[in-house]
Amino acid sequence: MKTKLAIALASTLFVTAVQAQAQTQTFTPAFYGGAELGYSQMKNFDDSSVSQIVSIAGGTADVSQKRGVFSGRIFGGYKALENLDLELGYFQSGAASQNFNGVTGDGVAYSGSQSRKVSGFDYSVLLRPSISTGFNGAFLRLGGHYSKVKQHTEISSVDAAASASANQSGNGVMAGLGYDFSVAKNMDVRAEYNHMESVGGRSDTPVNTFRIGVVGKF
Numbered sequence: 230m231k232t233k234l235a236i237a238l239a240s241t242l243f244v245t246a247v248q249a250q251a252q253t254q255t256f257t258p259a260f261y262g263g264a265e266l267g268y269s270q271m272k273n274f275d276d277s278s279v280s281q282i283v284s285i286a287g288g289t290a291d292v293s294q295k296r297g298v299f300s301g302r303i304f305g306g307y308k309a310l311e312n313l314d315l316e317l318g319y320f321q322s323g324a325a326s327q328n329f330n331g332v333t334g335d336g337v338a339y340s341g342s343q344s345r346k347v348s349g350f351d352y353s354v355l356l357r358p359s360i361s362t363g364f365n366g367a368f369l370r371l372g373g374h375y376s377k378v379k380q381h382t383e384i385s386s387v388d389a390a391a392s393a394s395a396n397q398s399g400n401g402v403m404a405g406l407g408y409d410f411s412v413a414k415n416m417d418v419r420a421e422y423n424h425m426e427s428v429g430g431r432s433d434t435p436v437n438t439f440r441i442g443v444v445g446k447f
Contacts, residue, residue, distance in 0.1 A: 254360050261314075262305040265419065265442030269300040271325045271345070272435055290331030298323040300347075300438060306355070314355035314368070320376075321348040322436075341384030347428055347436060349376030351403055370405035370423065378429030399430010409444055417444040 304318035323346065330340040353372025358364045377398040384391055407421030421440045428434040 254365070256308075256311040256360060258310075259308050260305070260447045261308065261444055262447070263303070263419065263442050263444040265302045265304070265421070265440040267300045267302065267423075267438045267440030269298050269322050269347075269436050269438040271296050271298070271347075272433065290329055292327060292329040294327040295325060298325050300440075302440065302442070311360055311365070312357050314357070316353050316355060316370075316372075318351045318353075319349070320351060320374075322346055337386050339384055339386040341382065343380065343382045346379045347376055348379075349374050349398075349428075351375075351425075353403060353405075366409040366411065366417070368407055368409070370403070370407065370421070372403045373400060374403050374425055374428075375400050376425070376428050376430075378431065378434065397429040397431060399427060401425055401427030401430065407440075415446040417446070418442070419444050 300320060300322040302318050302320040304316055306314050306316035308314050324344040325346075327343045327345075328340075329342070330338070332338050351372060351374040353370045355368040355370050357366075357368045375398070377396055379394070379396050381394045382392065403423065403425045405421050405423035407419060407423075409417040409419050412418050419440070419442045421442075423438045423440060425436045425438075426432075428436050
């Protein structure tokens with residue numbers, strides 16, 4: 230019984246605090262900017278890479294991939310309405326690596342590696358609840374991106390070695406969910422989950438990212 234009363238009291242105090250904070254807030258159009266660090270998860274290309282290698286060299290192949298990489302983003306935006314922000318950003322990731330080895334159809338052993346880096350620009354709107362709800366810090370991000378995938382491949386065997394680089398660029402859509410936690414009058418801490426489709430213009434290349442950053446208001 231005491232536990233139920235404590236939970237009810239805590240819930241009441243939380244709701245009261247949120248409502249009181251909402252009543253003291255008013256909307257003012259403003260510019261803002263910030264930076265984020267994140268951890269990005271790329272698609273597993275092991276199966277497609279094995280098929281591609283075997284189709285070229287014959288024989289057999291094994292592939293292992295490091296899918297997770299750190300990433301960064303800088304951004305600027307404008308709070309146009311109480312429920313709407315407009316935002317532009319630039320993002321860049323570390324290298325997602327893939328190692329492979331195998332034996333060709335002629336019996337020659339080989340090994341190699343491949344790395345992929347992603348960079349580009351994004352544009353989006355952030356849709357927010359009204360200030361009166363007490364949760365104006367929450368947002369739904371909808372937008373798109375123009376991104377580039379830089380790929381570098383190295384391969385070697387007993388008597389030969391080769392390397393090659395290639396870039397691929399293109400557009401895709403982007404969506405995310407996040408929250409801006411107010412820590413000072415003109416500063417927020419932002420936490421967000423973001424999903425991008427067709428990175429580098431490739432329909433088979435999605436990227437999921439968890440980010441945390443700082444937002445400064447002007």
